Amino acid sequence: MTTSTHPSKVPVSRIVIIEDSPEDQVEIQRLLLRGSDRRYQFVEAETGAAGLRSVLDTSNESPDCVVLDYTLPDMDAMEILAAITGPDGLTVCPVVVLTGTADSRLGPAVLRAGAQDFVDKSWISAGSLTRAVENAVERWAMTRELRARTVALQASEAQMVIGVAVAGLGLTRIDYNTGTVVLDSIAAALFGLAAGVPLPRSAIHATFHSDDKNEIVRRMQQSLDPTGEGSFNMEHRVVHPDGSVHWLSIKKQVIFGQIGGNRRPVSSVLAAVDITDRKVGEEQLLQSEQFNRSLMDSIADCVKVLDMNGRLVHMNVPGLCAMEIDDFGSVCGQPWETLWPAEARGDIARSVTRATGGEVFSFQAYSPTAKGKPKWWEVTVSPARNTDGGQVVRLLAVSRDITERKQVEIQLQQLAADLSEADRRKDEFLATLAHELRNPLAPIRNGLVLMKLASGQPATIEKTRAMMERQLTQMVRLIDDLMDVSRIRLGKLELHKAHLRLPTVLNSAVETSRPLIDQMNHQLTVTLPKEALIVEADMTRLAQVFMNLLNNAAKYSDRGGQIQLHVERQGSDAVVTVRDTGIGIATEQLSRIFEMFTQIDASLEKSQGGLGIGLTLARRLVDLHGGSIHAHSDGLGKGSEFSVRLPLVNEGSAVQAPEVDDAPAAMKALLRILIVDDNRDAADSLSEMLKMMGNDTRTAYDGQQGVDLAGEYQPDVILLDIGMPILNGYEACRLIREQAKGKGVVLIALTAWGQDEDRRRSHEAGFDHHMVKPVDPQALMSMIAVLNVGHAEEPTARSN
Numbered sequence: 001m002t003t004s005t006h007p008s009k010v011p012v013s014r015i016v017i018i019e020d021s022p023e024d025q026v027e028i029q030r031l032l033l034r035g036s037d038r039r040y041q042f043v044e045a046e047t048g049a050a051g052l053r054s055v056l057d058t059s060n061e062s063p064d065c066v067v068l069d070y071t072l073p074d075m076d077a078m079e080i081l082a083a084i085t086g087p088d089g090l091t092v093c094p095v096v097v098l099t100g101t102a103d104s105r106l107g108p109a110v111l112r113a114g115a116q117d118f119v120d121k122s123w124i125s126a127g128s129l130t131r132a133v134e135n136a137v138e139r140w141a142m143t144r145e146l147r148a149r150t151v152a153l154q155a156s157e158a159q160m161v162i163g164v165a166v167a168g169l170g171l172t173r174i175d176y177n178t179g180t181v182v183l184d185s186i187a188a189a190l191f192g193l194a195a196g197v198p199l200p201r202s203a204i205h206a207t208f209h210s211d212d213k214n215e216i217v218r219r220m221q222q223s224l225d226p227t228g229e230g231s232f233n234m235e236h237r238v239v240h241p242d243g244s245v246h247w248l249s250i251k252k253q254v255i256f257g258q259i260g261g262n263r264r265p266v267s268s269v270l271a272a273v274d275i276t277d278r279k280v281g282e283e284q285l286l287q288s289e290q291f292n293r294s295l296m297d298s299i300a301d302c303v304k305v306l307d308m309n310g311r312l313v314h315m316n317v318p319g320l321c322a323m324e325i326d327d328f329g330s331v332c333g334q335p336w337e338t339l340w341p342a343e344a345r346g347d348i349a350r351s352v353t354r355a356t357g358g359e360v361f362s363f364q365a366y367s368p369t370a371k372g373k374p375k376w377w378e379v380t381v382s383p384a385r386n387t388d389g390g391q392v393v394r395l396l397a398v399s400r401d402i403t404e405r406k407q408v409e410i411q412l413q414q415l416a417a418d419l420s421e422a423d424r425r426k427d428e429f430l431a432t433l434a435h436e437l438r439n440p441l442a443p444i445r446n447g448l449v450l451m452k453l454a455s456g457q458p459a460t461i462e463k464t465r466a467m468m469e470r471q472l473t474q475m476v477r478l479i480d481d482l483m484d485v486s487r488i489r490l491g492k493l494e495l496h497k498a499h500l501r502l503p504t505v506l507n508s509a510v511e512t513s514r515p516l517i518d519q520m521n522h523q524l525t526v527t528l529p530k531e532a533l534i535v536e537a538d539m540t541r542l543a544q545v546f547m548n549l550l551n552n553a554a555k556y557s558d559r560g561g562q563i564q565l566h567v568e569r570q571g572s573d574a575v576v577t578v579r580d581t582g583i584g585i586a587t588e589q590l591s592r593i594f595e596m597f598t599q600i601d602a603s604l605e606k607s608q609g610g611l612g613i614g615l616t617l618a619r620r621l622v623d624l625h626g627g628s629i630h631a632h633s634d635g636l637g638k639g640s641e642f643s644v645r646l647p648l649v650n651e652g653s654a655v656q657a658p659e660v661d662d663a664p665a666a667m668k669a670l671l672r673i674l675i676v677d678d679n680r681d682a683a684d685s686l687s688e689m690l691k692m693m694g695n696d697t698r699t700a701y702d703g704q705q706g707v708d709l710a711g712e713y714q715p716d717v718i719l720l721d722i723g724m725p726i727l728n729g730y731e732a733c734r735l736i737r738e739q740a741k742g743k744g745v746v747l748i749a750l751t752a753w754g755q756d757e758d759r760r761r762s763h764e765a766g767f768d769h770h771m772v773k774p775v776d777p778q779a780l781m782s783m784i785a786v787l788n789v790g791h792a793e794e795p796t797a798r799s800n
């Protein structure tokens with residue numbers, strides 16, 4: 001091994017010289033040293049094997065160059081080159097072969113075998129050898145660099161190909177000059193066209209789905225605009241030759257070039273990928289969403305989907321309608337509770353918390369709506385879990401309109417309250433009724449005892465009798481009112497209307513109420529208009545109305561009060577006002593007092609008896625006369641005013657109302673009267689009274705006895721009770737009528753039943769008249785007097 005001596009800064013090149021001739025070894029080293037000012041480290045090898053060892057010695061770096069004699073004792077240069085050439089076809093280091101023979105083919109052969117250069121030994125010189133070594137070093141380095149790059153390029157190209165293939169990306173090159181397209185194998189599969197061969201551009205166009213074609217062409221033309229960027233992105237459908245439809249996502253970039261000074265599209269690269277699966281998935285999702293929506297919309301209840309914070313995500317159409325929301329967008333994302341009034345928000349928050357925790361929570365809430373009526377809702381909030389049924393991902397709120405049910409509940413509650421109020425009033429009424437009926441009985445009983453004790457003292461007897469009569473009248477009036485109210489309620493009250501002068505009716509009422517007014521020491525003022533006001537009315541019933549009002553005025557005023565009865569015409573009506581200076585009525589009670597059994601304070605000391613039906617009766621009777629009644633009071637202690645408005649009869653059509661003859665009936669003749677009643681006391685007392693009035697009387701205590709006595713006694717008048725043992729009143733009446741003189745006798749039914757039906761039955765049985773018990777003896781005598789029994793063949797008037 002020889003080492004040259006050169007300035008130390010110059011890099012040392014390690015040269016392996018494989019040469020069997022020692023002289024040539026020396027000569028080669030000399031030439032190299034002479035040919036350059038490099039520093040060399042020479043490694044000498046005289047055989048091929050030694051040379052290979054030096055070159056392939058792994059303990060050292062590869063030599064910078066090998067100078068190899070073509071012919072060696074153990075092998076030639078071709079074999080050595082083969083041994084030091086790697087799999088990439090490059091020798092492990094640069095090699096210069098010394099050919100030294102006259103065969104000119106050796107040079108090119110060693111180059112093909114991997115040597116970088118060769119020098120013919122016969123022409124060797126310092127210059128040629130040094131140049132060959134330097135060339136070899138340079139060429140070898142370049143080749144190695146190129147090889148490395150190629151390998152890297154190949155690797156990255158391979159990677160890209162793998163990537164493109166894995167991504168399913170199909171590439172298509174479009175050449176605008178030739179109007180052709182070339183598709184790679186993936187693109188060909190995507191478009192359903194042939195791969196690798198130029199096709200006319202129209203081949204691609206022919207694959208476009210007819211529904212998408214116009215839009216694709218429009219956008220493609222846009223991308224070819226030389227002033228634009230040349231990019232095209234679109235998802236569209238293509239149709240394969242077998243008719244199958246595929247969705248592709250296309251990205252295309254147009255490359256522009258300068259042609260004839262103008263920017264023109266030259267070519268483009270189009271990358272396509274199949275997105276059919278995604279699109280089908282999207283379509284299925286859309287369909288399932290649409291299905292869910294239509295399912296939700298088909299539910300009549302309001303359905304809301306909320307996120308985990310209770311914000312609105314979706315709402316069905318009935319929900320939007322019920323909440324009067326025109327556009328869901330206006331509430332989407334808002335907290336659900338903002339749709340509710342403040343009172344409901346506690347329940348809303350609770351329901352959201354419970355449902356996010358996986359529980360179902362229900363509550364009822366009331367919500368006023370902007371346009372419609374307020375509504376009641378039954379709301380259930382439940383958790384909606386993800387597809388595997390685990391995690392709660394949404395909340396489902398279903399609100400059901402229960403307004404009607406709630407209203408019925410409220411009505412039922414009201415009804416129950418009304419019923420219990422009615423029940424309470426009825427109980428109160430029964431207690432009052434018992435009290436009011438028992439009240440007059442005590443003085444009447446006392447009166448009887450008194451009359452017995454005071455025999456021979458006419459003044460005391462008369463005073464007692466008057467007292468008893470008053471009490472009895474009071475009792476009879478109570479019972480009459482009761483009967484009347486029940487008749488009106490059942491629609492069985494018949495009015496016997498006639499044209500009457502209103503003052504006549506009022507006089508009658510005043511006369512009836514006078515005893516009470518006087519008893520209370522009130523002062524009554526009556527103001528009547530001059531004109532005769534005619535009403536079409538039932539005398540008794542209308543008088544009853546005013547009598548009730550006057551009695552109330554007297555009852556509900558302290559002694560010595562003022563009562564005014566005022567009548568005036570107002571248009572085509574007459575208005576009668578009864579005003580008092582009494583205890584008055586609280587404003588809140590005014591609307592109640594016309595209700596059945598209403599007494600503002602039944603315990604009031606002012607109460608002078610009554611059942612709380614007088615005003616009910618008055619209003620019903622006034623209604624039946626086509627009029628109206630109103631109460632007014634400025635409040636407690638400020639007196640009361642009741643006004644009755646009645647339609648007046650058109651004066652032209654009014655006929656003169658008959659004057660009522662109120663004079664007590666005078667006895668016109670002595671009559672024979674038979675009284676038949678199984679209540680002996682009733683029969684005997686009536687008989688006694690009629691006798692004292694100057695008549696001749698007989699009594700019988702059952703129907704059969706009555707019939708027998710009628711034939712025997714031949715009375716002018718028979719008063720016949722209806723409900724009797726053995727023979728009842730109807731049967732007795734029929735048998736009496738069958739007797740010889742039975743036709744002419746006046747038969748009067750005495751009964752507790754005064755309804756029209758009862759009157760009809762008694763009339764059918766042959767009775768002339770029907771009187772309701774207890775019979776007022778005076779009225780009975782008036783009637784008999786009018787009948788003029790015994791003096792005329794036919795009666796001239798009949799009572800009802």
Ligand code: ADP
Pocket residue numbers: 548552553556580582583584585593598599600601609610611612613614615616639640
């Ligand atoms: P009654 O008088 O039998 O209690 P009404 O139906 O005639 O029944 O009257 C009902 C209630 O109206 C009376 O209990 C009384 O409280 C009140 N009322 C009627 N008239 C008057 C009046 N003139 N002044 C004060 N309160 C009256």
